[in-house]
Amino acid sequence: MSNSDPTAKLGKYFIWLAWIVVLALLVFFFQSALEQQINPNSRPQYSLNAQGNAEVILQQNRQGHYVSSGTIHEVPVTFLLDTGATQVSIPAHIADQLHLTTSGQGIANTANGQVRIYHTRIDQLSIGNIYLYNVDAHINPGMKSDEILLGMSALKRVEFSQTGKQLILRERN
Incomplete structure (x- = not known):
């Protein structure tokens, strides 16, 4: 398979997209956890x-x-x-x-x-x-x-x- 194969390029883009989505989800999850540590009384x-x-x-x-x-x-x-x-x-x-x-x-x-x-x-x-x-x-x-x-x-x-x-x-x- 060569690098000029359009299917291989598309696969690489999907892998990058998957990593970006995973990183965004991690940021979302940990941001919520950090906010809870700063203000554990957001709903007293x-x-x-x-x-x-x-x-x-x-x-x-x-x-x-x-x-x-x-x-x-x-x-x-x-x-x-x-x-x-x-x-x-x-x-x-x-x-x-x-x-x-x-x-x-x-x-x-x-x-x-x-x-x-x-x-x-x-x-x-x-x-x-x-x-x-x-x-x-x-x-x-x-x-x-x-x-x-x-x-x-x-x-x-x-x-x-x-x-x-x-x-x-x-x-x-």
């Missing part, structure tokens, strides 16, 4: 406890952080829970998508030094079946992440406890 577990209060159970991610999907103004977002942050801190590019308005500016001390921030208020924020209203927040133009830091201006409104690699958030009465 939630329920009502014995007192009828909303309760959400979050799993630690591979790095030991609590990352969860949620909403702001009913728009899906990703939260990184940060008990060391005083306020909910929203990257400016996400604040633009959420159409948040500012009500002044200030300076915040962060792990990376001082940054200029803009004050805002979130009308509605949710994780699972826990809803918080009128939450103080700030917009941080220096943040390049696609995650919103869920700081104590929101977390002080819920009870939370950690057991092993789980964080349980409970609605306060």
Whole structure:
């Protein structure tokens, strides 16, 4: 069989096509697995406890952080829970998508030094079946992440406890 045989050339093209399809499927499969490691709470577990209060159970991610999907103004977002942050801190590019308005500016001390921030208020924020209203927040133009830091201006409104690699958030009465 010579290289000029059209059937042989067609066979080579199909082999290349098969490898491309296999590689695409592997990328699709492993991308999903990696996303699950980064945010194991893309669909947080939630329920009502014995007192009828909303309760959400979050799993630690591979790095030991609590990352969860949620909403702001009913728009899906990703939260990184940060008990060391005083306020909910929203990257400016996400604040633009959420159409948040500012009500002044200030300076915040962060792990990376001082940054200029803009004050805002979130009308509605949710994780699972826990809803918080009128939450103080700030917009941080220096943040390049696609995650919103869920700081104590929101977390002080819920009870939370950690057991092993789980964080349980409970609605306060």
